[in-house]
Amino acid sequence: MENYFCAKGIMDDAVKVNTASKFLTDITLLWWRGRTTNKR
Structure with a gap:
């Protein structure tokens, strides 16, 4: 994530959080959707 923040120029901690x-x-949400879809 830190590399993403540097690439986007994000320095504010609140924005990072x-x-x-x-x-x-x-x-x-993607994980949960995949998990529930596989059970069907």
Whole structure:
């Protein structure tokens, strides 16, 4: 994530936290969708 922040020029910690939490939420939702789809 730190490389992404450097590439985008993001230096503010609050923006970093918001961006990381959105990223992790998206990854979690994709994982959950794949997990529930495989059970069907």
